[in-house]
Amino acid sequence: MPDMVNPETRPEPPMTGSERDQLNGFLDFLRSAIVLKADGLTDEQARAVHVPTSGHTTIAGLVGHLTYVESYWFSVVLGGQEDPWRERFKEDPDAEFTAAASVPIAELVAAYEAECQTGREIVAKLDLDQVITFGRSREVSVRWVLMHMIEETGRHAGHLDLLRELTDGRTGE
Structure with a gap:
């Protein structure tokens, strides 16, 4: 797994290469931005509400x-696994945001990085043109x-960039 916060080893999207390499490279670059925006925050900072109309729009909530989105698209849709959040969403449509409010930011980031790695492993086994049927006969490549x-x-990542700047003034990739 690439070191997502070290500027010397943080992945950059490749400017040349195969379609697969470029798609994976851009996704890993953006994934690293997510980890970078949460790096060094206290739990309180990660849970700070800066958007008065949405208490869920926090750094912790977005992570x-x-x-969840990584898990859903890679493990559930492409990997064929059951959605462990399905029942939670019946009671709370914002379950992933709600749950994140009580989890330490370090644990949220570790879970995110683990899901990213799982996603990499699943995608590596599949052809880009492969069509997967999921849900109620929906198809997706x-x-x-x-x-x-x-x-x-x-x-x-753009939302997190703004939230991080509002939290402690830190800007940049």
């Missing part, structure tokens, strides 16, 4: 959400899942 995760992770 929890991204951990492995390529689409990677592109979706780049978009999802990038969007939330």
Whole structure:
């Protein structure tokens, strides 16, 4: 697993290479931004609410959400595993955010990194053109899942960038 917070070893997206290498490279670059934005925070800082209209939009909440999204798209959809959160969502549509509010940020980041590694391992075994059927006969290609995760992770990396700056003034990748 790459060191996500060390500037010397943090993954950079490749400017050349195969489609698979570039998709995986961009996703790992964005994943590293998520870890970097949570690095060095106290639990209180990670749970700080800066968006008055959404108490779930915290650094901890977004790391929890991204951990769930990694698990869902890679382990559940591509890997065929059961969704361990399915029952929680029936009672609380924001379950991944709610659960993250009581977990130490170091544990949230470790869980996120573990899900990222699981995702890498699952994708490595699949062809980008492979179509997976999931849910109620929905179909998705492995390529689409990677592109979706780049978009999802990038969007939330931007949110985390702003939240981190509001928390302690830290900016940059």
